[in-house]
Amino acid sequence: MRDVILHDYFRSSAAYRVRIGLNLKGVAYESCKVDLAAGAQKDETYKALNPQGFVPMLEIDGHRLTQSLAILDYLDATRGDPPFVPDDPADRSHVLAMATIIACDIHPLNNLRILKYLKGKLELSEDTKDEWYRHWVREGFDALEKLAAPRAGTFLFGDAPTLADICLVPQLYNARRFSVPIHDYPHLRRAGETACAHPAFAAAHPDLQEQH
Amino acid sequence: MRDVILHDYFRSSAAYRVRIGLNLKGVAYESCKVDLAAGAQKDETYKALNPQGFVPMLEIDGHRLTQSLAILDYLDATRGDPPFVPDDPADRSHVLAMATIIACDIHPLNNLRILKYLKGKLELSEDTKDEWYRHWVREGFDALEKLAAPRAGTFLFGDAPTLADICLVPQLYNARRFSVPIHDYPHLRRAGETACAHPAFAAAHPDLQEQH
Structure with a gap:
């Protein structure tokens, strides 16, 4: 058994971010599946570990860490290269701004609990729910494309992956699932394509995780 | 005219966070009002400065910074004490996890654009919108209260304000506006009360900003 355990679900965007981060840092980990579709995040056993009942949760160095951005910050602070954010404070803030747009x-x-509320509690149609999904992706991608443009290279900030790409790639995967066209977002598309060819991103893809 | 300009709106939670951050760091700033209720964030003049058309946007040191968490990170990296996050990586991750729950x-x-979509596009009733609002606040506060409990002091993490409190205080203000009871959240309530008495938090309160 490995020392680092990721409580994971293949389609969770937030867990996908952490898988990318662990791979980038070269941290070997054991994946422990929490089946969100089956409601396993609401089991008392899991909630005893993580009261919010979300994935991801990372057990590492004797800590139980939650919230993907907070986990990635820990990995960046305690593991070696590559850094997830640039050193310069303004560049760092720029990368964080791109990451937090996502x-x-x-x-x-657009995550599962919201879509369930829209369809269950609010009794909205599948089409209305999908339009909700696409609306917020488009709004965010419009802003992100403009923010990224001046500094983007093969990734969203220059030619090395940052926290912004770690957040972008799972969001692009989801956009594709919900048929949001991305041809109007050349910088996002390019970063996504570069990431596809990067082993740390490729190995974190939902299709390569345990699903059932 | 001062060198630091905050594009601000009194009721914006994200702008409120940045006001607290600027006050904590003792950075004097000029507030430039963007009237969200009147749709001023959609003016082309403002969108030329900030393509996303959100507040806050901070002009500082020759940069235009967006996204409240990214702005606060910049202030923490470039200005002196007090720090917004602890030094220890695990403590820092804990504080960031609390901040990102909010x-x-x-x-x-629950921000304005969502509430407008619920009432406008989805034609939901005022009651349904308010129940939506309260639902997500309760879900988040439930998780935050449990996460905070082991390490909380007079603030959410020990006895000095952190990024978690900077995020909490505007959220408590909004919870009050939407009549979400907070008696079940003793640690959140205590941190909120301590913050009320702290000059940096008190001076950032919406009631003390230009409103019209």
Whole structure:
């Protein structure tokens, strides 16, 4: 058994971010599946470990860490290269702004618990739910494309992956699932394509994780 | 005219966070009002400065910074004490996890553009919208209270304010506006009360900003 355990679900965007981060840092880990589709995140056993009942949760160095951005910050502070954010404070803030457009302005509106609320509690149609999904992705991607443009290279900030790409790639995967066209976002598309060819990103893809 | 300009709106939670951060660091700033209620964030003049058309946006040291968490990170990296996050990587991750429960799991679901979509596009009733609001606040506060409990002091992490409190205080203000009871959250309530008495938090309160 390995020392680092990721409580994981293949389709969770937030868990996907942490898988990319662990791979980038070269941290070997054991994946422990929490089946969100089956409601396993609500089991008392899991909630005893993580009261919020979300994935990801990372057991590492004797700590139990939650919230993907907070986990990635820990990995960046305690593991070696490559860094997830640039050193210069303004560059760092720029990368964090791109990451939080995804992590705060897109993803929270579109994750499973929200879509369930829209369809269950609010009894909205599948089409209305899908339009909700696409609306917030488009709004966020519009902003992100403009913010990224001046400094983007093969990735969102220059030619090396940062926290912004770690957040982007799972969001692009989800955009594709919900048929959001991305041809209007050349910088996002390019970063996504570069990431596809990067082993740390490729190995974190949902299709390569245990699903059932 | 001062060198630091905050594009601000009194009721924006994200702008409120940045006001607290600027005050904690003792950075004097000029507030430039963007009237969200009147749709001023959609003006082309403002969108030329900030393509996402959100507040806050901070002009500082020759940079234009967006996204509250990214702005606060910049202030913490470039200005002196007090630090917004602890030095120890695990403590830092804990504080960031608390901050992102608010900044990613509560606030994005309940800000103005979402409430407008619920009432406008989805034609939901005022009651249904308010129940949506309260639902996500309760879910997030439940998790935050449990996460905070082991390490909370007079603030959410020990006895000095951190990024977690900077995010909490605007969220408590909004919870009050939407009549979410907070008696079940003793640690959140205590941190909120301590912050009320702290000059940097008190001076950032919406009631003390230009409103019209």
